[in-house]
Amino acid sequence: MVSWEQLIINEHSAFSWLLIPFFSSSIVVIIIITLLLKLKSSSSSSSTTAKKNIPGPRRLxxxxxxxxxxxxxxxxxxxxLAREHGPDVMHLRLGEVPHVVVSSSRAAREVMKTHDAVFASRPSLLAAEMMTYAGSDLVFTRYGESYKRLRKICVVEVLGAGRVRYFRPVREEEVADLVRKFSRRAARGEAVxxxxEMFWLSSRITCRTVLGKARELDDGFLRMVESVSEVMAGFKVSDLFPSLKFLPAVTGYKAQLRRMRREMESMLxxxxxxxxxxxxxxxxxxxxDLVDVLLNLQASGSTDFSLTMDNIKAVTVVSSDKLIILCLQEVFIAGVETSATAIDWTMAEMMKDERVLRKAQEEVRQVYRGKTNVDESSLHELKYLDLVIKESLRLHPPLPLLFPRESQAKVEVCGYEIPAKTKVIVNCWxxxxxxxxxxxxTKFYPERFADSTIDYKGNNFEFIPFGAGRRxxxxxxxxxxVVKLTLANLLYHFDWKLVDGMDAENLDMTEAFGVAVGRKCSLCLIPIAYDDVPI
Known part of the structure; x- marks a missing residue:
């Protein structure tokens, strides 16, 4: 059985696997004929506006x-490509679907603030087949009263500052368990x-936050996840070639995904x-836990919003099992993968720059001097660690292309007219x-943020790792x-060295394409206990 890593992470290209069904299926002749007929019928009515007004490379x-x-x-x-053809906006046609790529702060501001209501996130065919409630979630609900109320529920009641503080004990307990685990490895001189470990830490924190306990995933569920990975390519091709919308049904992908959807519905x-x-x-x-919060809101009716079971299931998918999210990589990216990826990149960058590592460690050890554990009570004093995290997110945003959007009407961005039904990609990387x-x-230099008001909260469009605007x-x-508490503990309790005498300059920082863009090679380090931690 093909694993999801093998399918979505290709060492040569993240897009080359899109073409696999064309050359491995017996229906290749039908596909080619369909596309040629589509090309002929649309040649006279193609988007001349996009071709005329928006720069972009020639296409085949x-x-x-x-x-x-x-x-x-x-x-x-x-x-x-944007540097060569369109530093603000660039036109591409991926298969049959027109795309506009936004690569500047100026253009991102217009798309995500000035015209935010025009650009809506749209579910892919995969999402539509896998999730009967794809229109009931926060990402894909059209902007309007329903969206604003659901957004308020998520921002205020579910993921707001008060709710994050409420779950502080969960984060502290799970990170403390990780520190004890690393301490045992350090005592034996073993690498980690x-x-x-960051992925599983983030998974456990999220599961406890959402479900009240860390649920174990059985072999049957893992097999379902692997099966989803195997059928994803057919839906990818259908998204780029709407003329081939019959492809998932002909190949059996649709029937398989419907069965998997029923299994997921049953679990939820x-x-x-x-x-x-x-x-x-x-x-x-x-x-x-968060399911209780949603059920309380539904029962109370205090939100002036009819919170349906579909809404609850959709929000649950956002926050719960990481492996479901991996299969639905175009639908939701929750805190599991992005948090783990952010920690991983930050640790890797510090290992490459000993000056930054030592400075961050000195700050944490000064603030928490004399304490046996690092809790969240004094995290606000770790100013340099804040700079380190910002710089890591600037260089390595976990979602470098954010969520794709689609223009709902004709609109002008940076002087270029974007037709309706055009997919828009914001390249925050x-x-x-x-x-x-x-x-x-390209230099990792946290001090660049020291005297700067630039932050990642959506007001500075030159730095938008979490996006901006209504979405x-x-x-x-x-x-x-999660990121700051974990890093503070790793820096306080341990010194770190690379395995096998590896030189920091040679640490592999190659990116790997997946749900979140992480490192291609795992970061293996040897922890050296700095203080006495109960084992």
Missing amino acids: PIIGNLHQLVSALPHQRLCD DVSR DGIIDEHKERRAEGGGGNEE AIGRDPQYWIEP MCPGMLYATA
Whole structure:
């Protein structure tokens, strides 16, 4: 069985696997004939406005500009093309679908603030088949009263500052368990796979936050996840070639995904039913999880909003099992993958720059001097660590292309007319490395933020790792709380060295394309205990 890593992470290209079904299926002749007929019928009515007004590279028949994205990771290649063809906005045709790539702060401001209501996120065919509630979630709900009320629920009640503070004990307990685990490894002189450990830490924190306990995933569920990975390519092709919307049905992908959707629905129904039964029996404990919060809101009716079971399931998917999210990589990216990726990149950058590592460690050890554990009470005093995290997010935004959007009407951006039904991609990775805004943009230098008011909260469009505007990531506070607490503990309790005498300059920082863009190689380090931690 093909693993999801093998499918979505290709060492040569993140897009080359899109073409696999064309050359491995017996229906290749039907596909080619369909595309040629579509090309002929649309040649006279193609988007002349986009061609005339928006700069972009020349394209080939049928595949458009897909061939120009097979030599590098998407965000990197799009950045290179934008520098040559359109520093603000650039037109591409990926398959049959017109795309506009935004690569400057100026253009991002217009798309995500000035005309934010015009650009809506749209679910892919994969999302539509996998999720019956794809229109009931925060990402894909059209802007309007329904969206504003659901957004308020998520930002204020579910992922707001008060709720993040409420779950502080969960984060502190899980990070403390990780420190004890690393201490045992340090006592034996063993290395730890930081990348893998950060993923499981983030998974456990999220599961406890959402479900009240860390649920174990059985082999059957893992097999379902692997199966989803195998059928994703057919839906990817259908998204880029709407004329081939029959492809998932002909190949059997649609039937498989519908079966998997029923399994996922059953799992979510079971989780909700467990919480309802516990509530009916008298509350079942003093601590609430996020499912309880949503059920309370539904029961109270205090939100002036009819919160349906579909809404609850959609929000649950956003925050719960990481492996579901991996399969639905175009639908939701929750705090699990992005938080783990941010920690991994930050540790890797500090290992490459001993000056930054030592300075960050000295700050944490000064602030928490004499304490046996690092809790969240004094995290606000770690000013230099804040700079380190910002710089890591600038260079390595976990979602470099953010969520794709689609124009709902004709609109003008930076003097160019974007037709309706055009997919819009905001390349925040390119914006964060634009020499127009950043001195030595590829250098890891946290001090650049020391005397700067630039932050990642959506007001500075040259730095938007969490997006901006109405559809900015509602989980920003949740993610940054996990990242900062974890890094502070790793820096306080341990000194770190690379395995096998590896030179820091040779540490592999190659990116790997996936749900969140992490490092291609796991970060394996040897912890050296700095203080006495209970084992």
